[in-house]
Amino acid sequence: MRNFRRIATGVALGALLAGGAAAQEISAPNLSYRTGPFAATGIPVMNGQIDYFTMLNERDGGIGGVKINFYECETGYNTEKGVECYEKTKGDAVVTQPWSTGITLQVLPKSNVDEIPILAPGYGFSAMADGSVFKWAFNLPSSYWDAASMILKGIGGEDMSELSGKKIAFLHLDHPFGKEPLPYLEKKAEDIGFELVPIPVGLKEMQNQSAQWLQIRRERPDYVIMWGWGAMNIGALTEAVKTRYPMDQFVGVWWSGHSDDLQVVGADGAGYRSISFNAPVSDAQVMADIQTHVADKGLTESDEEQRSEVFYQRGLVMSAALAEAIAAAQEEFGTGEINAEQLRWGLENIDLTEERIAELGMTGMVAPFSTSCSNHTGHSGGWLLEWDGEQFVKASDHLMADADELAEMEVAAAKEYADANAPWPTQECDG
Amino acid sequence: MLYRTAGQFKTSYKADQALFPVRQDAVLLGVILILAWVVFPLMASEFTFQTLLIPILIYSLAALGLNLLTGYAGQLSLGTAAFMGVGAYACYKMITLMPWMNPLVAILLSGVFSAGVGVAFGIPSLRIKGFYLAIATLAAQFFLVWLFEKWGWLYNYNASGAIQVPNLEMFGVYVAGPQASSTVQYYVVLGIVTLLTIVCINLTRGTLGRTWKATRDMDIAAELIGINLMRSKLTAFAVSSYMVGVAGALFVFMWRGAAEPNLFDIPLSFRILFIAIIGGLGSIMGNYLGAILIVGLPVVLNTLPAAFGLPISPATVEHLNVMIVGALILFFLIIEPHGLARLWALIREKLIIWPFPH
Numbered sequence: 001m002r003n004f005r006r007i008a009t010g011v012a013l014g015a016l017l018a019g020g021a022a023a024q025e026i027s028a029p030n031l032s033y034r035t036g037p038f039a040a041t042g043i044p045v046m047n048g049q050i051d052y053f054t055m056l057n058e059r060d061g062g063i064g065g066v067k068i069n070f071y072e073c074e075t076g077y078n079t080e081k082g083v084e085c086y087e088k089t090k091g092d093a094v095v096t097q098p099w100s101t102g103i104t105l106q107v108l109p110k111s112n113v114d115e116i117p118i119l120a121p122g123y124g125f126s127a128m129a130d131g132s133v134f135k136w137a138f139n140l141p142s143s144y145w146d147a148a149s150m151i152l153k154g155i156g157g158e159d160m161s162e163l164s165g166k167k168i169a170f171l172h173l174d175h176p177f178g179k180e181p182l183p184y185l186e187k188k189a190e191d192i193g194f195e196l197v198p199i200p201v202g203l204k205e206m207q208n209q210s211a212q213w214l215q216i217r218r219e220r221p222d223y224v225i226m227w228g229w230g231a232m233n234i235g236a237l238t239e240a241v242k243t244r245y246p247m248d249q250f251v252g253v254w255w256s257g258h259s260d261d262l263q264v265v266g267a268d269g270a271g272y273r274s275i276s277f278n279a280p281v282s283d284a285q286v287m288a289d290i291q292t293h294v295a296d297k298g299l300t301e302s303d304e305e306q307r308s309e310v311f312y313q314r315g316l317v318m319s320a321a322l323a324e325a326i327a328a329a330q331e332e333f334g335t336g337e338i339n340a341e342q343l344r345w346g347l348e349n350i351d352l353t354e355e356r357i358a359e360l361g362m363t364g365m366v367a368p369f370s371t372s373c374s375n376h377t378g379h380s381g382g383w384l385l386e387w388d389g390e391q392f393v394k395a396s397d398h399l400m401a402d403a404d405e406l407a408e409m410e411v412a413a414a415k416e417y418a419d420a421n422a423p424w425p426t427q428e429c430d431g
Numbered sequence: 432m433l434y435r436t437a438g439q440f441k442t443s444y445k446a447d448q449a450l451f452p453v454r455q456d457a458v459l460l461g462v463i464l465i466l467a468w469v470v471f472p473l474m475a476s477e478f479t480f481q482t483l484l485i486p487i488l489i490y491s492l493a494a495l496g497l498n499l500l501t502g503y504a505g506q507l508s509l510g511t512a513a514f515m516g517v518g519a520y521a522c523y524k525m526i527t528l529m530p531w532m533n534p535l536v537a538i539l540l541s542g543v544f545s546a547g548v549g550v551a552f553g554i555p556s557l558r559i560k561g562f563y564l565a566i567a568t569l570a571a572q573f574f575l576v577w578l579f580e581k582w583g584w585l586y587n588y589n590a591s592g593a594i595q596v597p598n599l600e601m602f603g604v605y606v607a608g609p610q611a612s613s614t615v616q617y618y619v620v621l622g623i624v625t626l627l628t629i630v631c632i633n634l635t636r637g638t639l640g641r642t643w644k645a646t647r648d649m650d651i652a653a654e655l656i657g658i659n660l661m662r663s664k665l666t667a668f669a670v671s672s673y674m675v676g677v678a679g680a681l682f683v684f685m686w687r688g689a690a691e692p693n694l695f696d697i698p699l700s701f702r703i704l705f706i707a708i709i710g711g712l713g714s715i716m717g718n719y720l721g722a723i724l725i726v727g728l729p730v731v732l733n734t735l736p737a738a739f740g741l742p743i744s745p746a747t748v749e750h751l752n753v754m755i756v757g758a759l760i761l762f763f764l765i766i767e768p769h770g771l772a773r774l775w776a777l778i779r780e781k782l783i784i785w786p787f788p789h
Contacts, residue, residue: 032745032746034745034746034749035746035749035750071745072744072745072746073745074745074746074748074749076749079687079694080486083481083482083687084481084482084730084733087477087478087481087482088478088482088734090477091478101591101691102593102689102691102694105591105593105595105689105691106687106688106689109595109608109609109688109689110609110688112609113609113610125591174580175592175691175693176591176592176593176691179590179591179592180590180591182590183590202580203693203696413590420587420589420595420597421595421597421598421608421609422597422598423598423610
């Protein structure tokens with residue numbers, strides 16, 4: 001037993017030393033999930049994320065002349081492995097991307113102590129937007145409350161007034177992720193006067209939702225909004241097809257818009273929409289660069305078809321935002337090899353304008369946004385994407401979330417979190 | 432040679448019944464304790480604390496609790512994770528309702544709640560045995576996890592439905608929550624696990640342990656020699672659930688820092704059952720060996736390719752890891768079906784008579 005522990009300790013120390021000895025590069029680990037129950041959704045996003053940095057390293061020699069060591073630590077979406085990966089990577093990491101809600105929950109309180117920024121693009125607590133409380137956490141470019149707000153605008157018009165008197169079923173995973181938009185939806189149901197029917201799907205019932213869809217048939221809602229993940233999406237879609245629920249009244253969050261899920265129902269799923277903060281633009285300049293600098297050199301695990309899908313390109317957008325933050329920090333502090341503290345400043349000062357997006361070769365893939373001390377989300381807004389039977393296409397104008405209304409809720413929720421976790425350090429934001 | 436027992440004479444019954452009839456065993460334990468209490472904390476990194484030392488100790492304690500019930504009293508249980516959950520949620524409620532409470536006291540008290548729940552779900556054991564009892568405890572597993580999800584009061588109506596450990600101070604030092612240092616948490620866990628292990632060793636060697644073993648080996652015979660089966664079975668459920676509940680409180684408060692209800696679902700129960708089975712049912716040390724194999728080994732295997740500079744992608748490492756650990760479990764169970772503790776006992780016996788086997 002003692003020998004074993006001694007070897008274990010030695011190996012762990014050796015691994016840490018080996019990691020720390022590398023020179024002139026920025027370590028940006030990603031707690032990936034290419035294995036486990038959610039691998040099907042994880043793989044394309046992970047591929048997109050890593051391919052973008054491989055492309056920057058190959059094309060420009062990194063950012064500001066410094067190579068980005070974007071490496072993965074596999075968690076399989078398992079919280080226990082997540083902690084292991086966090087501890088393993090935090091030594092030299094400038095950022096951590098926890099991915100699963102459970103891992104985020106555990107890592108979030110530690111971020112203040114370890115002083116490593118958490119980047120949770122498009123997931124995590126919506127309240128992270130309040131940078132005065134969540135000094136180290138970022139959920140750009142849009143939060144779940146943003147998504148809920150955009151969906152309501154997409155189906156109910158700019159002032160959501162068309163929803164008055166309607167009935168909306170909220171089909172969600174019975175899990176912190178699925179419950180996240182509930183406070184906002186409940187508030188809007190009261191303000192606008194629609195009836196909200198929350199229908200939870202337990203983790204064990206993801207694949208068999210006949211009970212939930214029976215309830216939907218009985219309730220006859222005007223819309224079904226879905227907060228689904230992994231196997232739950234495909235379960236819901238097949239049930240919707242089976243019960244002949246009108247697809248044009250069925251809208252999902254961005255994690256419920258995976259092309260592979262829709263391919264199973266094919267043409268029967270035509271008309272299904274999902275909100276997204278990115279849109280697929282396969283002829284964009286950045287896609288051509290990935291082709292020449294990454295795919296043609298055999299440096300990617302993705303294939304042609306995967307690269308044309310929403311999820312892969314979402315990975316690109318996420319990495320592009322991180323790359324912008326790194327570049328901003330390098331410029332501000334005049335050093336190539338930035339540390340975690342400096343990257344935190346960078347993430348807080350991203351300014352992704354329309355021109356900058358064009359320079360990056362990503363026109364149309366993401367909407368312009370900027371972050372600040374008091375706004376860690378950016379609130380880029382997004383589009384409704386519609387499944388036409390073969391692929392997702394943009395099906396709405398650019399939608400913006402109700403930022404003012406959400407800000408109020410974010411500040412209140414952030415304060416509640418800080419009080420529950422006292423002593424919780426906060427920062428002052430001017431303006 | 433190292434284990435030569437020549438010259439160790441027993442001159443009284445007391446000496447003959449001592450915990451360590453062979454002196455080398457006591458020395459070995461002493462060395463392990465010095466390593467655990469002094470050497471590891473001095474040389475361990477944050478990573479080692481968080482992924483090896485603390486979890487191995489907590490899982491060992493949970494398996495120890497289960498082993499009392501399954502290995503000593505012969506009552507098969509599949510509800511371990513749910514009882515851990517009871518401990519964790521009880522501790523959370525006590526800490527949030529009574530913030531002045533000493534965290535150590537809260538952790539030790541939380542076991543009382545899971546003991547109560549354990550006894551309630553142990554009542555069917557008076558009528559049913561074996562696989563049928565396993566199904567009854569499975570009901571506890573489903574019911575309690577459902578309760579953790581649906582009963583908002585348990586998680587203080589938190590919007591996300593998860594519990595989070597606040598910063599807890601004891602004598603001016605943070606012992607739980609994000610501000611607590613790993614070394615402090617390790618010592619708290621080690622202290623509690625050491626204490627409860629001593630309690631377990633004494634319990635299993637005393638009247639209660641013998642009653643349990645009699646119940647396990649043949650309940651009708653046990654009844655005939657005057658053992659009250661109801662008391663024997665229910666005390667087994669109570670003591671076992673107490674240990675498991677404390678392990679659950681440590682699991683969330685000293686290690687994870689946050690927990691969602693589905694953390695306490697069946698996979699965790701099975702994991703602990705595997706630790707107990709592979710370590711060896713009906714042994715104390717086996718739980719530690721099992722936890723090292725099931726919890727510690729995958730972590731170490733994961734770091735190997737990077738340490739040797741092998742260019743294997745993390746996803747492949749993960750797949751390989753699952754295969755290697757699975758194969759090892761099969762290997763150990765084939766060479767010794769009674770678990771690692773029995774394997775060690777055989778090795779020790781061979782060492783004692785070495786180099787002149789009969």
